[in-house]
Amino acid sequence: MQRILRDFSRNRLVYAMMLPVVVYYLLFHYVPIYGVQIAFKDYSPMLGFLKSPWAGFVYFEEFFNSYYFVRLLRNTFLISLYSLIFAFPSGIILALLLNEVKSRVFKRSIQTITYMPHFISIVVVVGIMFNFLARDGIINNMLVALFGIEPIAFMREASWFRTIYITSDIWQGIGWSSIIYLAAIAGIDPSLYEAAKIDGAGRWRQVLHVSIPGILPVTTILLILQIGSLLSVGDEKILLMYNPVTYETADVIGTFVYRKGILEASFSYSAAVGLFKSVISFMLLVMANAFARKVSENNLW
């Protein structure tokens, strides 16, 4: 008790600064949490939370017993995994490459241009993708001209879906995600570079021993958070991109639940699936965080 009082008096200002944020989280994130119960109830908007009858695990079972459950899980994991392996590092790599550019003007213009696609509405992006990847679209025209092969119907082949999805993610996000890493690099103490140079380190060594360690904290945190969102893979984009031919690889948890919602706004079902996703995601996050804590100093708590 003594310790608590002393801590308060010593860190008054800190707690004062924290207060508004805590109030915000309590109010807008924890007060509404009672809504989670509808995953276990047969929720009817008109009856409300308290009066809707209990349904136990009915909706969870409905989800787990679905003919497509395994496929959905597999697709969701795979797309997230590929995204982690390919898309995640792309921003870092771009940031490191840009950092090597001497000309300020060149660097700035590249930065500004590459981050533009992030702002284009996903509806338009997918529209352009369909346009370019059509049988008689640009990509096929180039392939036929250069390699003389038959045109590929990209959007109609399940085997191409993940590749196209990840590639377009990288294309749209690389510039934007590099921003945060560039900012982190900018925050690295220049004297560290000086010291490295004096020790005889060439450019590659400098990157390896100064730049990368300098952005490691941010990278670790972002990586942990990304692992935590493994199950929530890009629903709206997939909805726009997929069709029954590609369900085999494209149908993920989010899209399946969305289609189900078209039949009937089943709050309880989507709440149940959402809760399932939350629990798994959180477990993944905790594991990732624990691992990070063992390996480095950076972790979430």
Added chain:
Amino acid sequence: MKKSLASVAFDVCNYTFLILLALTTLYPMLHIFFSSISEPAFVVQNRGLILYPRGTNFEAYVRVFENPMITLAYWNTLIYVVAGTAINILLTACGAYALSRRNVLWMKPVMFLIVFSMFFSGGLIPLYLLVGDLGMMNSRLAVIIPTAVNAFNLIIMRTSFQAVPVSLEESAKLDGANDMVILFRIILPLSLPVVAVITLFYAVGHWNSWFPAMIFLQTRELLPLQLILREILISNTTGQMMTDLGQLDQIPVAETIQYATVMVATLPILFLYPFLQKYFVKGVMIGAIKE
């Protein structure tokens, strides 16, 4: 220091790669821009590269701005961006500072609390009811307050604050500085790049946001730009599929109008980043701080 051959080779490759990257990312914006000022019939038919506009036709833009909702929505978005971001940064900076303090008792639990809330949510309905109960429904506050702090941004800022060398803090404390002073005179200046980026993130977030507005606002005069644009984009795609309700339907919005709306919605925010870029100067404050 003389540059080695490997170094030069690397530079050449690097520059080439970056230029190619820039071209592939620039092209779609150009495609959209050219489409927005081309003849509608051409745009509907054409599937290839549009390297230049076919027939300059600004009618799409005229139609877009004739829509009285557009200018109003622009103004609304501006309010949401400025007011929203101000609140965001204020709260996030204070929160990130507090959370980055070592040896303060409650910070670990609070951190856990915040991360936990990123995953477990009660869903839309309780939030909706809460907003109603707080009297914020159908007002601008409903768009700004419920998203006052983004946990993701908070965490990034905290990480950056944590990276500031402890020695600087301690020497400041020895000089009698309290937490406010430390935050504003030491931490913030040294973390300026990250703070600038987070500001950008929040601002862009507000600019692109449409969901809270859709759920909480019932008066069209308060709607932000993105919501209006979404209606144009999506209702055109679904509208054509709808079986005719009445035979007097307007010929649906031409594709060029869609492209024009995309340009109108995207261009302004694109220029925020170059504006903030000047804060990305390397470690500029280190030397100055060491007084």
Added chain:
Amino acid sequence: MQQQARKAWIAAVLGLVLVFMAACSSKGNDAASPSQGSPSVAPPASAQSPAAAEETGYPASFKYWVQLPYNADPSVTNYSQMKAFQRKQEITGTQVEFLHPSGEGAQVAEQLNLLLASRNLPDVIESNWRNIPKGPDNAIKDGAIIRLNELIDQHAPNFKKYLDDNPDIRKMITTGEGNIYAFPFIRGDQALRVSWGPIMRADWLKTVGLEPPETIEEWETALIAFRDHDLNGNGKQDEIPFVLPIGAVNNSQLNPMIGAWGITGDFYQVDGTVKFGPVQDEYKQFLTVMKRWYDEKLIDPDFAAVDNKLLDAKVTNNQLGAFFHSGGGGLGRYLKLMKDSGDTAFDLIGLRNPTLNKGDMPALGMMDFAYQGLGSAAITTSAKNPEQIVKWLDYNYSEDGQLLFNFGIEGESYTVTDGVPKLSQNILDNNPHISKYALIYASGPFVQDVRAMTYTSANHKQAVENWAYAANKVRVPPITMSADDSAKLNAIMSDINTYIQEMNIKFVMGVESLDKFDAYVNQLKTMGIEDAVKIQQEALDSYNQSK
């Protein structure tokens, strides 16, 4: 450093100031008309039935929630700006506050659900009450909306008369438990209920010397001719004879082709017995023909990924020979687009729905029922004076109300010649847009009048006539079911729908041989299709038995 800190504070203070400004300013409401609501006024004696038990007046004011139609003129941001409603306010003295959700489709449904959850209901909600979660009976039982039967009998003489004159309509809007739940949107004439069908390039038919096809065989001949002759004259054999988007195959409202075999792609009924299309032998025959067409390159190889944009491109690129679409938004729009771009040969006609044998009447036409569910106004339990609101809604079904919402204001948007109302020329020229005056272009609680309908061209008119030529006996009427049944049905159908869509493609593209069709039917049975049929059957039975 002082500079930085100061700047930060200024920015923060500025931000807060803006926030307060924002908060204090428009707490948006009352987008409705500025005039003060006058107290309840006794209505002028119009079609008042003297048998009414009591003289109720119109309400002083109430709240009305409805989605703004997507094709309204952008300047109409609230229904209160529509002349029809303004005139109605003058007549009834009622001030209505209109609330409009934003967004489309699923988003509007989401907002409606939020509204219902918040229990802070407006007095009237106009929506498709057949699509409400768990159905309209449940909405009544759970206390969201009220049962209207008695109120209609006592306070809605015009609507009551309409129902008495049209017992089939009464049946359509009554639930299995006998509740009338909303004031419906009715398409008052057959011509208004047909808006979708097969469309083909008339100029191409003429070039190859063929008559418009009526049977599946004739279709095949025409499509082969399309494929082989270079009809767009570009020297390449890139014509696509026909496209059937995958999403349309199992949608009863979008697939006329399958009707040739007498079935639809999902639930249908034959003389009161519910059946499910994809498990029938006829479905296998349909798939066999589609597969043959696919192999012979008569169907667009991209059929699995076609969306509206692609369809547009293929039509206007002179590649597509035949497809399904609507009259105005499809046929009319394409004709105009191509004419504007200078193509004088391009011509489209609407064909009759195909049959198997020459001379047969097509079994399936894309004719909607007069009542589909959309645009129906229900009164919520929050309404303090439902009798008055019923009376207010009843006005729409009177002769004056009918003219008001279909045609607008006499002298401004329409004229009457020899007792026949006709939309004025400036409205026909879209200047100003009809949405400023009336609701004929959208939906709402009134009866759509065929005299207000206009065709974009002679082709359009002919198309509608052709499309209306069908027996139209197999589609399932607007049945409703109990909450439990509805939940059970949906639980079964989501997996099934995914499976059917995937198998369609596999069969047509030859990835899966049609010999495996029986295995496919068995799989559907394992997934519970027979239970689903049973549920639909029960709902249809109770519908047919009610009066």
